[in-house]
Amino acid sequence: MTTFPQTPSFTGFNTPSRVEADVNDLNVEGAVPREIDGAFYRVQPEHQFPPKLGDDIAFNGDGLISMFRIKDGKIAFKQRWAKTDKWKLENEAGKALFGAYRNPLTDDPSVKGQIRGTANTNAYIHGGRLYALKEDSPALVMDPVSLETDGYTNFDGKMKGETFTAHPKTDPATGNMCGFGYASKGVLTNDMTYYEVSPAGDLLFDIWFETPYYCMMHDFAITEDYAVFSVAPITSSWERLEKGLPHFGFDTKQPTYMAVVPRKAGTTAEDIRWFKGENCFTAHVINAYQEGSKVFLDLPVAENNFFPFFPDIDGAPFNPDQAKTYITRWSVDMSQNSEDYQTQRLSDMIFEFPKVDDRFTGQKYRYSWGVVIDPEKPVELKGGSAGGFVMNTLGMYDHETGKEQKYWVGPVSSIQEPCFIPRSKDAVEGDGWIVMVCNRLEDHSSDLLLFDALNIENGPIASANIPVRLRFGLHGNWASAADLTVLEQAA
Amino acid sequence: MTTFPQTPSFTGFNTPSRVEADVNDLNVEGAVPREIDGAFYRVQPEHQFPPKLGDDIAFNGDGLISMFRIKDGKIAFKQRWAKTDKWKLENEAGKALFGAYRNPLTDDPSVKGQIRGTANTNAYIHGGRLYALKEDSPALVMDPVSLETDGYTNFDGKMKGETFTAHPKTDPATGNMCGFGYASKGVLTNDMTYYEVSPAGDLLFDIWFETPYYCMMHDFAITEDYAVFSVAPITSSWERLEKGLPHFGFDTKQPTYMAVVPRKAGTTAEDIRWFKGENCFTAHVINAYQEGSKVFLDLPVAENNFFPFFPDIDGAPFNPDQAKTYITRWSVDMSQNSEDYQTQRLSDMIFEFPKVDDRFTGQKYRYSWGVVIDPEKPVELKGGSAGGFVMNTLGMYDHETGKEQKYWVGPVSSIQEPCFIPRSKDAVEGDGWIVMVCNRLEDHSSDLLLFDALNIENGPIASANIPVRLRFGLHGNWASAADLTVLEQAA
Numbered sequence: 013m014t015t016f017p018q019t020p021s022f023t024g025f026n027t028p029s030r031v032e033a034d035v036n037d038l039n040v041e042g043a044v045p046r047e048i049d050g051a052f053y054r055v056q057p058e059h060q061f062p063p064k065l066g067d068d069i070a071f072n073g074d075g076l077i078s079m080f081r082i083k084d085g086k087i088a089f090k091q092r093w094a095k096t097d098k099w100k101l102e103n104e105a106g107k108a109l110f111g112a113y114r115n116p117l118t119d120d121p122s123v124k125g126q127i128r129g130t131a132n133t134n135a136y137i138h139g140g141r142l143y144a145l146k147e148d149s150p151a152l153v154m155d156p157v158s159l160e161t162d163g164y165t166n167f168d169g170k171m172k173g174e175t176f177t178a179h180p181k182t183d184p185a186t187g188n189m190c191g192f193g194y195a196s197k198g199v200l201t202n203d204m205t206y207y208e209v210s211p212a213g214d215l216l217f218d219i220w221f222e223t224p225y226y227c228m229m230h231d232f233a234i235t236e237d238y239a240v241f242s243v244a245p246i247t248s249s250w251e252r253l254e255k256g257l258p259h260f261g262f263d264t265k266q267p268t269y270m271a272v273v274p275r276k277a278g279t280t281a282e283d284i285r286w287f288k289g290e291n292c293f294t295a296h297v298i299n300a301y302q303e304g305s306k307v308f309l310d311l312p313v314a315e316n317n318f319f320p321f322f323p324d325i326d327g328a329p330f331n332p333d334q335a336k337t338y339i340t341r342w343s344v345d346m347s348q349n350s351e352d353y354q355t356q357r358l359s360d361m362i363f364e365f366p367k368v369d370d371r372f373t374g375q376k377y378r379y380s381w382g383v384v385i386d387p388e389k390p391v392e393l394k395g396g397s398a399g400g401f402v403m404n405t406l407g408m409y410d411h412e413t414g415k416e417q418k419y420w421v422g423p424v425s426s427i428q429e430p431c432f433i434p435r436s437k438d439a440v441e442g443d444g445w446i447v448m449v450c451n452r453l454e455d456h457s458s459d460l461l462l463f464d465a466l467n468i469e470n471g472p473i474a475s476a477n478i479p480v481r482l483r484f485g486l487h488g489n490w491a492s493a494a495d496l497t498v499l500e501q502a503a
Numbered sequence: 504m505t506t507f508p509q510t511p512s513f514t515g516f517n518t519p520s521r522v523e524a525d526v527n528d529l530n531v532e533g534a535v536p537r538e539i540d541g542a543f544y545r546v547q548p549e550h551q552f553p554p555k556l557g558d559d560i561a562f563n564g565d566g567l568i569s570m571f572r573i574k575d576g577k578i579a580f581k582q583r584w585a586k587t588d589k590w591k592l593e594n595e596a597g598k599a600l601f602g603a604y605r606n607p608l609t610d611d612p613s614v615k616g617q618i619r620g621t622a623n624t625n626a627y628i629h630g631g632r633l634y635a636l637k638e639d640s641p642a643l644v645m646d647p648v649s650l651e652t653d654g655y656t657n658f659d660g661k662m663k664g665e666t667f668t669a670h671p672k673t674d675p676a677t678g679n680m681c682g683f684g685y686a687s688k689g690v691l692t693n694d695m696t697y698y699e700v701s702p703a704g705d706l707l708f709d710i711w712f713e714t715p716y717y718c719m720m721h722d723f724a725i726t727e728d729y730a731v732f733s734v735a736p737i738t739s740s741w742e743r744l745e746k747g748l749p750h751f752g753f754d755t756k757q758p759t760y761m762a763v764v765p766r767k768a769g770t771t772a773e774d775i776r777w778f779k780g781e782n783c784f785t786a787h788v789i790n791a792y793q794e795g796s797k798v799f800l801d802l803p804v805a806e807n808n809f810f811p812f813f814p815d816i817d818g819a820p821f822n823p824d825q826a827k828t829y830i831t832r833w834s835v836d837m838s839q840n841s842e843d844y845q846t847q848r849l850s851d852m853i854f855e856f857p858k859v860d861d862r863f864t865g866q867k868y869r870y871s872w873g874v875v876i877d878p879e880k881p882v883e884l885k886g887g888s889a890g891g892f893v894m895n896t897l898g899m900y901d902h903e904t905g906k907e908q909k910y911w912v913g914p915v916s917s918i919q920e921p922c923f924i925p926r927s928k929d930a931v932e933g934d935g936w937i938v939m940v941c942n943r944l945e946d947h948s949s950d951l952l953l954f955d956a957l958n959i960e961n962g963p964i965a966s967a968n969i970p971v972r973l974r975f976g977l978h979g980n981w982a983s984a985a986d987l988t989v990l991e992q993a994a
Contacts, residue, residue: 013535014577015530016530030526030528032525032526033523034523034524035523037597039506039507043504086505106577480524480970
């Protein structure tokens with residue numbers, strides 16, 4: 013029998029959902045602009061079965077992919093499991109076989125050596141393919157129309173590393189999907205890889221190098237010439253896994269690094285520059301770009317650990333105040349010999365899940381959107397805590413003027429990563445819409461919200477009620493019908 | 504764009520859902536008995552599109568069929584549209600084309616002459632086929648495993664009438680599905696038909712006759728030798744339809760009838776006996792049986808109109824107190840010449856949506872289960888009214904001892920028709936379980952509840968959380984895996 017534990021991870025608004033669903037035509041309040049033609053993909057971690065070890069963290073759930081197809085002023089909803097090797101093995105067994113997050117020592121012996129990926133972190137479109145991504149595993153390929161799973165890809169054998177990031181970036185200049193792997197030679201290894209994949213799906217070249225220490229390399233940025241990494245000490249060790257501790261722990265004793273990797277075939281580890289900085293927390297990036305010899309990397313940065321479930325390795329208690337992430341600019345000058353990066357806080361909004369107008373990835377850009385935690389806005393949940401924090405506000409930052417915009421979704425709602433939809437291929441930066449899932453925590457219902465991207469503070473221009481309760485979600489992406497011709501062919 | 508009206512029929516816990524869904528394995532509290540192997544089917548009316556006329560009643564929604572497959576202590580959930588001709592035409596158009604309930608005068612001219620059925624009243628299994636049923640139209644055939652729609656059937660041309668009841672009965676002695684039609688020669692006609700269909704799907708014979716007046720012939724009963732009908736004056740006329748009034752209205756000036764129709768080929772209208780009674784309201788039946796020359800028909804009966812949305816034809820206001828339905832026995836003696844039926848109230852529970860152990864259909868039986876409205880139990884809904892009443896209690900009546908059992912599901916929940924699952928093919932009457940959908944009105948979530956059928960007052964032995972919010976539902980049925988070998992073949 014299938015009974016989930018009565019723990020905060022699986023009760024209240026974290027109650028398991030696990031539903032594959034289709035709604036032809038969501039009920040909409042407001043008006044969906046008829047110019048919008050494409051699909052918004054997002055993923056939520058969702059345990060297929062009760063956790064093997066009695067309880068678990070959301071980050072270890074199986075990937076459940078949602079697609080919102082927007083066309084002719086209507087929105088269709090489709091949701092399907094990302095059927096990873098893990099999902100299939102467990103589905104066959106009728107129960108969980110894999111144990112703790114990133115700890116193969118806790119697995120059932122029957123699945124030793126199997127790919128542990130959950131494909132629960134990002135739903136990414138490139139070259140007409142849908143990739144369901146988890147950074148500890150290869151990319152899982154899915155059909156972008158039916159959401160049926162094809163399986164893991166190693167790009168025709170050309171990807172030699174074991175992992176592919178959940179945060180690839182598509183270079184608008186070349187159309188290449190830029191990605192990387194870490195723990196590329198196996199769990200806890202310091203080995204990293206950088207890859208570029210053409211729109212046709214060819215892996216064009218790889219670069220191998222090592223990190224100064226093993227850590228969560230969750231995201232990165234590109235510029236015209238470089239791949240840019242932030243290295244922060246969310247670390248691990250075999251000792252931790254053997255003790256059954258959470259895979260990651262935060263090490264306040266280590267420095268951080270900004271790594272600048274030339275984006276070209278033939279680059280070796282010697283060509284990479286590692287700029288050092290003070291201990292701090294980073295995970296996601298906003299964007300990066302070059303100006304002359306300078307390289308700028310914008311990212312949310314916190315003074316200390318952001319993840320309560322990946323605790324301080326020396327036992328310091330979690331400090332919510334120090335966990336607040338602010339938009340910060342790291343910069344280096346490649347013409348200089350400095351071994352340090354410079355840092356500057358740009359805004360006082362508590363800001364995470366950043367997104368830009370993707371057409372400006374790797375280029376000088378103006379707007380960032382993200383999830384803001386506004387401590388002045390109340391959270392009123394009858395059923396107790398919201399599991400740490402409620403992301404209750406959509407935020408926008410204008411890098412040109414420094415102006416901020418915010419929109420609060422109310423005391424019993426939580427939003428997820430926003431995504432930008434350009435008005436047209438050639439529209440100016442920011443001219444378009446923001447699409448975003450908003451969970452109504454007490455109703456166990458969810459809405460898809462659409463905003464005028466440059467006027468988010470006016471509130472949504474359209475709200476579509478999703479009759480399936482969505483859960484805490486991670487990342488998503490927009491694909492225009494023109495980018496994804498299969499959408500048109502299926503229409 | 505698709506925007507539903509902000510009316511009570513489409514807001515609050517009546518918010519449109521319209522979702523096709525699959526959950527492999529529902530999250531269960533308690534224990535699902537491992538002996539249970541089969542599927543529970545039920546249907547809810549659910550408008551595919553906002554109503555053509557601005558607002559509508561639930562009875563005019565499109566059929567959305569749910570299947571709960573129970574096996575090995577697990578419960579899988581699947582929900583699909585019953586794709587009627589109406590559903591397909593409207594889906595193609597992207598909007599409603601058909602107007603008011605049972606009023607073709609309100610339709611778009613483009614659909615004139617099309618079958619108006621919504622298949623929203625019952626999901627019935629017979630001979631390995633799933634029938635989605637609405638009494639104004641032929642039976643819609645669906646696949647009982649995939650829930651894909653095959654389409655309407657006229658039983659190889661043998662069904663000459665235009666309609667097939669939503670409440671067929673399967674005779675446990677012969678295995679035949681006994682059914683009928685009314686308005687058999689078209690909208691508002693007095694013509695009725697009686698049919699029997701063999702387990703192989705052959706329509707064996709038909710009987711044609713007329714009702715004393717046109718009215719809603721919603722349900723009926725069988726005994727070994729007879730089909731038994733209650734005729735109550737839920738009437739209509741072309742004048743009503745031309746005026747745009749609700750199809751049905753209640754006429755307190757007309758008598759009621761109990762009709763006894765011999766169940767055999769060659770029966771003519773002259774062979775039918777019509778026993779008269781006082782004006783009252785009836786719709787569903789519980790069961791009927793013969794003892795010697797006597798025929799007993801048990802059914803919920805109210806003093807006056809039960810449907811507020813089908814108002815008194817003479818303008819009398821709806822009277823909730825007189826709308827209460829009580830288990831009542833009508834009886835006649837076929838050896839006597841009396842023109843009247845006898846009536847006796849058996850219980851003081853307000854009781855509707857009756858069900859019996861189907862193995863005793865048409866036979867002397869002991870137990871009835873149904874939905875009880877317990878006026879002593881509070882309803883506490885923050886969002887205003889529950890649209891008239893909330894069905895908050897599961898009830899059981901023991902016809903042998905007169906004992907009653909009740910189980911209240913709480914102040915913010917509403918239940919739907921219970922269904923009996925026998926422990927085994929040969930178990931004694933009532934030895935088994937009750938399965939029932941329970942909507943949690945404020946959470947916008949639903950549970951499937953399982954009870955020990957003879958101890959419902961102890962509360963559910965298992966509760967499965969359905970992550971999709973179900974809506975007000977109508978009727979459903981159980982099919983054991985043995986009865987439905989396709990279930991086994993698909994496993």
